[in-house]
Amino acid sequence: MAAEKSSIKIITLIAADGSVFEVEPNIVKEMKTVQSYIDELDQNTVSIPLPNVFGNDLAMIIEYCKKHASEEETKEAKEEFDFEFVKRMKSDDKLRLLQAASYLNMESFLQFMAKAIAAEIENQSVEFVRDYFQIESDFTPEEEAELRKENEWAFK
Amino acid sequence: MMNISNLGEELLLMIFNKLNTAIDVVRVRSVCSSWRSLLPPPSSSITRLLYSTKRYGQSFLFPCKIYRIQPSSSNKGWIIKLFQLPNSSIFYLSDLFTNTRIPTQNNKLFNFINFRVFELFQLHALSRLYFSFQTVCYFEKVILFSVEGRCKIFALRTHGSLEVSNIGENTNTILTGDDGNIMNFHDIILFMEQLYVVDSGGTIFWINPLSLKIVQFYPRLFCGYETEHMPEKLKNLVEYDGSLYVVYLYIDNERYSTEVSTINKFCVDVYKMDEERGKWLVVKDLGDALFVLGKDSNFSLLAKDYYGCQGNCIYFYWRNRVCCFSLESLKAKLVDSIFWPCPTLFHHMTS
Numbered sequence: 001m002a003a004e005k006s007s008i009k010i011i012t013l014i015a016a017d018g019s020v021f022e023v024e025p026n027i028v029k030e031m032k033t034v035q036s037y038i039d040e041l042d043q044n045t046v047s048i049p050l051p052n053v054f055g056n057d058l059a060m061i062i063e064y065c066k067k068h069a070s071e072e073e074t075k076e077a078k079e080e081f082d083f084e085f086v087k088r089m090k091s092d093d094k095l096r097l098l099q100a101a102s103y104l105n106m107e108s109f110l111q112f113m114a115k116a117i118a119a120e121i122e123n124q125s126v127e128f129v130r131d132y133f134q135i136e137s138d139f140t141p142e143e144e145a146e147l148r149k150e151n152e153w154a155f156k
Numbered sequence: 157m158m159n160i161s162n163l164g165e166e167l168l169l170m171i172f173n174k175l176n177t178a179i180d181v182v183r184v185r186s187v188c189s190s191w192r193s194l195l196p197p198p199s200s201s202i203t204r205l206l207y208s209t210k211r212y213g214q215s216f217l218f219p220c221k222i223y224r225i226q227p228s229s230s231n232k233g234w235i236i237k238l239f240q241l242p243n244s245s246i247f248y249l250s251d252l253f254t255n256t257r258i259p260t261q262n263n264k265l266f267n268f269i270n271f272r273v274f275e276l277f278q279l280h281a282l283s284r285l286y287f288s289f290q291t292v293c294y295f296e297k298v299i300l301f302s303v304e305g306r307c308k309i310f311a312l313r314t315h316g317s318l319e320v321s322n323i324g325e326n327t328n329t330i331l332t333g334d335d336g337n338i339m340n341f342h343d344i345i346l347f348m349e350q351l352y353v354v355d356s357g358g359t360i361f362w363i364n365p366l367s368l369k370i371v372q373f374y375p376r377l378f379c380g381y382e383t384e385h386m387p388e389k390l391k392n393l394v395e396y397d398g399s400l401y402v403v404y405l406y407i408d409n410e411r412y413s414t415e416v417s418t419i420n421k422f423c424v425d426v427y428k429m430d431e432e433r434g435k436w437l438v439v440k441d442l443g444d445a446l447f448v449l450g451k452d453s454n455f456s457l458l459a460k461d462y463y464g465c466q467g468n469c470i471y472f473y474w475r476n477r478v479c480c481f482s483l484e485s486l487k488a489k490l491v492d493s494i495f496w497p498c499p500t501l502f503h504h505m506t507s
Contacts, residue, residue, distance in 0.1 A: 156247070
């Protein structure tokens, strides 16, 4: 069984928009959803449809996995990469990538994206957070009053 | 496809768990009712630790926080320092340089729902009283430091000795040099998660938090050790942009005889370590940065983030006044209430 699995050379991932990505097996190790699919098959080539992930997002995830799976890269180089990786993402990219990470069951990438989103809402106003997540306030008047108290400093 | 606005509880909690401050938790709870029920309110209990010394008796260690509050429509804000009273939701707004209460805001509220609130840092100060804050005047600075799971208090006394004690214990150790003599310091700072002190000669030492031995960390900085008219110990440590700076505040001999008003006699030199060459550099320009030599800690800010602040300046407190020394004009001037937030932000309590 183990020998058969290692014989898989290339894995083909097919994104929601039909774009195709060919990757080496070590790249998808972090994607538990994909990995368990591969484990169930004993074929030399595998093609996996990912109907919940867009091509652009999948490209970014693969880029991240490649960098982090590499043994040649130093810890510092990986941190630098992470920093730049977050910097070039727009807000809704982050939310989509978080959902994709959850769907693909990628534990460390999921934590990484959660941290990036938390950093974006830190120190912001409530209105900013609502806009960011496209949420409307739905508080009852009682809750509103409670809320006002919580958002207050009373000075003596 | 997935819907962005509906992340699901599991993913939301994952994000919320990455938030670091209580104020961020309050904010998330104010977004909508489902978020509010998802995340419990931050714990508001304030712990005051007992700190006792043989000489001065008992006092209590109070946490306080420094925030930047900024209207969400603005790119500038104000800096405020808050003490929360134990077992209550009452706050003191206190002066950055003295810890005294700012009386004009008494019996008023500040509602921050439409503000951005940045928790900049948490400090500790010693109080005479348990139920309200009253400064203990013989201590300059207090730093809590955890080492091997134990929390230690490093308290710099006004006269310069450094007292160390374990939390919950009555015994103190006073830091001594290799010769067994008590060492005197001008300042203490937590920099890159390590403790450093500076002495009157401008030497920076690293404190080994376990053995409490001090180790010279940087070559001695020769700066005005013998100035005749030095009013106080005035070598200060400030962190800015990942580097340790020494701010040397003194009365210039030449200006002493020529200038009439005391404020004009002040001089400030700023030094920074050139790590590669192991040499001190004189810093002539801080750009947009300003250094605040505050009561419980020194810190750096960027002028662009705050109303009324001037970059390339050192703000310090001297004889009941806030002074601002410009590294450009090389002169100090008195300034008024620049760190006091705009009074119109505060509302009268209605009930």
